[in-house]
Amino acid sequence: MISIEHINKWYGDFQVLTDCTADISKGEVVVVCGPSGSGKSTLIKCVNALEPFQEGRIIVDGISVGDPQTDLPLLRSRIGMVFQNFELFPHLSITENLMLAQQRVLGRSADEARDTGLKLLDRVGLKAQAAKFPGQLSGGQQQRVAIARALAMNPIAMLFDEPTSALDPEMVNEVLDVMTELAQEGMTMMCVTHEMGFARRVANRVIFMDKGHIEEDCSAVEFFGSPRGERAQHFLSKILHN
């Protein structure tokens, strides 16, 4: 479904991504981890072309992301994305947040968009918050709305960039629960996260990045099992002791 082939990317002289290759099949959940600055966000943003890349190819559902002919807004509308800082639109109510892209991008009627939005809001357990504004919700609630907003577009895959790292510890699980449920329903997911518990329970594969390069790409069982690279080991021991 998502195939990343030999991606190289530079910011000026600085190479952020070096020969990154990975494949995510339909229904697979892949967790991307690695130290800060290793290029995880950059890589995941390349998948829906929020970041351009100079070399290599990314194919999403048969469509080449880097091809100048590709209708990027159309492609992006089919891939859901959830951000570290939620990024709900603060001037719109929760319901309007859920409706906006459905109406503008998919051309759904207001009624249809509202119905779909409210159904998903109910699914993430926030039906009662429909009329509120993002600023009136807790971080965990906002992130669940953000997930519902992405799901309202009927995405073929979901990208998560550290969806829980801006949250207070007591709110992490409410978001991870929604993500776990989504994974169990067969959603294709690429998640940048340091939640190793989530990775162990839910991920099919773990990609470990360091200095812009994919150092490990293996099944979750292998990753958390014994033999693996020195840097990944070092990273894991650090993160598991926190």
Place this chain on the structure above:
Amino acid sequence: MNYHWDWGVFFKPTGIGSEIYLDWFMTGLGWTIALALTSWIIALFIGTIIGVARTLPNKIIANLAAGYVALFRNVPLLIQLFIWYFMVPDYLPESLELWFKQDINPATSAFISTVICLGLFTAARVAEQIRTGIEALPQGQINAGLALGLRLPQLYKDVLLPQAFRIIIPPITSEFLNVFKNSSVASLIGLMELLAQTKQTAEFTANLFEAFTLATLIYFVLNMSLMLLMRKLEKRVQVPGLIALGGK
């Protein structure tokens, strides 16, 4: 100082028809309001377009917009007015030139020139505020809009501008008030707006202090009411979590 204040002067007949001097002030105020509001509508409309253009990824468009701002902000307002009033009409197609110079009355031509001049000048200042407002929004908002599949015009219309407008209400209020003050340049090309009427009253009656005191009072009340109006607007469109940029 033994100046004899005479507030009754405003109710004295001017000698022209049945007018009293107060009528002159009211006519002047009418012109001032008409000038300022018309200019402001032009400024908001063009300023928004230029401000948005400055933030576009297309460098050519962004640079053209930056050029507009630099030009209109740095040439003194008075020079701009003289260009619009004395020079530009000469370069119009002949029929338009004749219409401007002969068919319409002098007050109308002065009004048109001032409104274009003040509208375009203020647009440059509004554009800067719009740009500041858009740039103050987190990059994540742009990413979120794009990731949902919004196209650039939709992103601006539905996500960026509604937020940018809210956070720039305080600085944009001061631009709005400036338009009222700046509209007095029209008096230099003969339009009898508030300042011109004040000067004329002062000359006719020799009650200079009364005339300028009344004008000051009118400008003050006008500005205060506009400020209160903008405060109300700010309250009305306020949303939790969006913080306005500081005014001047």
